[in-house]
Amino acid sequence: MTDFLKPSLSRRAVLQTAAVGAMGISPALRSVVYAAGSDAPEKTEVKIGFIPLTDCASVVMAAELGLDKKYGIKIVPTKEASWAGVRDKLVTGELDFAHVLYGLIYGVHLGVSGPKKDMAVLMTLNNNGQAITLSKKLADKGAVDGASLAKLMAAEKREYTFAQTFPTGTHAMWLYYWMAANGINPMKDAKVITVPPPQMVANMRVGNMDGYSVGEPWNHRAIIDGIGITAATSQDIWKDHPEKVLGTTADFVKKYPNTARAVTAAILEAGKWIDSGLQNKNKMAETIAAKSYVNTSVDAINQRILGRYQNGLGKTWDDANHMKFFNDGAVNFPYLSDGMWFLTQHKRWGLLKDHPDYLAVAKQINQIDIYKQAATATKTPVPKDLMRTSKLMDGVVWDGKDPKKYADSFKVKA
Numbered sequence: 001m002t003d004f005l006k007p008s009l010s011r012r013a014v015l016q017t018a019a020v021g022a023m024g025i026s027p028a029l030r031s032v033v034y035a036a037g038s039d040a041p042e043k044t045e046v047k048i049g050f051i052p053l054t055d056c057a058s059v060v061m062a063a064e065l066g067l068d069k070k071y072g073i074k075i076v077p078t079k080e081a082s083w084a085g086v087r088d089k090l091v092t093g094e095l096d097f098a099h100v101l102y103g104l105i106y107g108v109h110l111g112v113s114g115p116k117k118d119m120a121v122l123m124t125l126n127n128n129g130q131a132i133t134l135s136k137k138l139a140d141k142g143a144v145d146g147a148s149l150a151k152l153m154a155a156e157k158r159e160y161t162f163a164q165t166f167p168t169g170t171h172a173m174w175l176y177y178w179m180a181a182n183g184i185n186p187m188k189d190a191k192v193i194t195v196p197p198p199q200m201v202a203n204m205r206v207g208n209m210d211g212y213s214v215g216e217p218w219n220h221r222a223i224i225d226g227i228g229i230t231a232a233t234s235q236d237i238w239k240d241h242p243e244k245v246l247g248t249t250a251d252f253v254k255k256y257p258n259t260a261r262a263v264t265a266a267i268l269e270a271g272k273w274i275d276s277g278l279q280n281k282n283k284m285a286e287t288i289a290a291k292s293y294v295n296t297s298v299d300a301i302n303q304r305i306l307g308r309y310q311n312g313l314g315k316t317w318d319d320a321n322h323m324k325f326f327n328d329g330a331v332n333f334p335y336l337s338d339g340m341w342f343l344t345q346h347k348r349w350g351l352l353k354d355h356p357d358y359l360a361v362a363k364q365i366n367q368i369d370i371y372k373q374a375a376t377a378t379k380t381p382v383p384k385d386l387m388r389t390s391k392l393m394d395g396v397v398w399d400g401k402d403p404k405k406y407a408d409s410f411k412v413k414a
Contacts, residue, residue, distance in 0.1 A: 041259040045074045048246075048263070049086045049098035052079065052198045052294040053215040054301050055126040055244045056099045057284050058325050062270035064287055070269075071262035071377075079292065082196040083166040084114070090249060091117050097263060099125060100247040103342040107168030109365055110343075112351050118250035121339065121366045122264045123332045123374070125244040125271070129304065129323025130171060130234035131219035132178055134211040135204055136312075139229045144313060146182030146232065149211075153189060162186070163195040163203065163212035170243055173345045174234045175213035180412035181237075181394040187349065187414045198295070204228055215243070216323065217300035222312070224300060229312035235321040237393045240330075242338040253367060260367070264374035268332060271325035272378070281305050329380040334366040337387040337400030344398075344407035350414030358403035 050056035056077075062068050063075040078095060080086045083104055089095040091108065105121055107113030134143055141156070143149040153160055162179075164172035176186045186192055195203055200218045203209055205227050213234075222228030234241060246267060253260050274284050285302035288294050294301065303309075307322035324331050339362040346352045368386065375382045389399040398406060 046096040049095040058271040101169035113168040128235040133228040171213040275326040336362040
């Protein structure tokens with residue numbers, strides 16, 4: 001029996017020891033406040049909401065590993081039922097921070113996804129690792145990817161229903177982009193509904209939808225349960241795309257800037273720990289699979305975390321672009337262009353009536369200065385440019401330079 005499984009040691013104690021050893025942090029340092037005097041966190045205990053998804057891992061592990069203590073704070077992970085619930089609790093201050101959809105924060109800031117409130121993104125929590133699942137019934141009729149889905153929908157006319165997790169969120173945007181790239185207009189050719197991530201599998205099992213876009217482990221779970229197949233991964237749509245972020249309100253950052261920095265630093269270290277090897281990834285999977293977190297079997301999490309994919313139809317592959325939490329800091333920098341991209345898609349799909357000032361909004365929301373301070377504290381490399389260039393699945397390049405032109409350039413739109 002390994003030390004990790006010894007009943008004489010609590011799970012948290014063993015994980016904290018493992019983290020300390022992996023990072024060379026002495027046990028004495030774990031309880032040291034991040035900085036003395038006026039730099040000390042103004043609020044030392046923080047509630048961070050999360051949805052049961054694999055990509056909540058760095059938030060959970062920052063607490064489980066005791067990395068929060070090193071920065072003078074205590075992270076209390078709080079399990080939430082839906083993204084709408086996360087939104088409401090962030091806006092009212094019931095939650096201090098959240099593991100949250102990038103596009104949700106931007107939607108709230110502009111008042112297009114609920115109550116309008118100035119919001120803040122402190123860091124990106126992960127890249128990649130989402131997917132689009134189609135029902136086994138569709139797959140049996142030949143719809144196993146975007147092209148064959150479009151063919152089936154054209155041949156067999158009926159109302160096709162697809163689910164995403166929040167109207168302005170990442171999963172909605174991956175679903176719409178993928179469908180549109182295959183000639184399907186999600187606003188005209190299908191019915192799109194909103195379903196909380198942990199409820200996706202159950203809803204597909206009873207036939208409530210033909211397909212869905214969600215984070216792991218709920219795509220792999222559909223394969224394990226024999227009810228769905230993976231038609232595309234989100235990294236197929238956009239390699240190393242931004243996904244969940246550490247979000248809060250602008251008011252919180254103004255009132256508690258040192259706390260915001262300390263929380264960002266602790267979660268950065270947790271992401272670094274997760275990405276630093278096979279053993280850590282497996283320990284993470286065992287930890288977050290627990291009922292208090294994701295509440296699923298470890299095998300639903302640990303395969304795709306390592307890039308070991310299967311589509312549910314006999315195809316298997318190793319995906320180098322699997323979910324990443326750190327990747328030498330490349331994951332976590334809150335690029336302005338990443339936030340702006342979601343705004344271009346909100347405009348494309350009619351969620352925004354007019355073009356916003358894309359760059360100004362991104363500068364308001366993405367807390368570059370606080371991130372840089374946390375990166376310095378954790379010795380995390382920081383890119384020189386606040387923008388990055390990406391090529392998506394349809395060959396269209398996004399670089400943030402002309403967001404209005406980009407948003408208007410798509411043939412398939414609302």
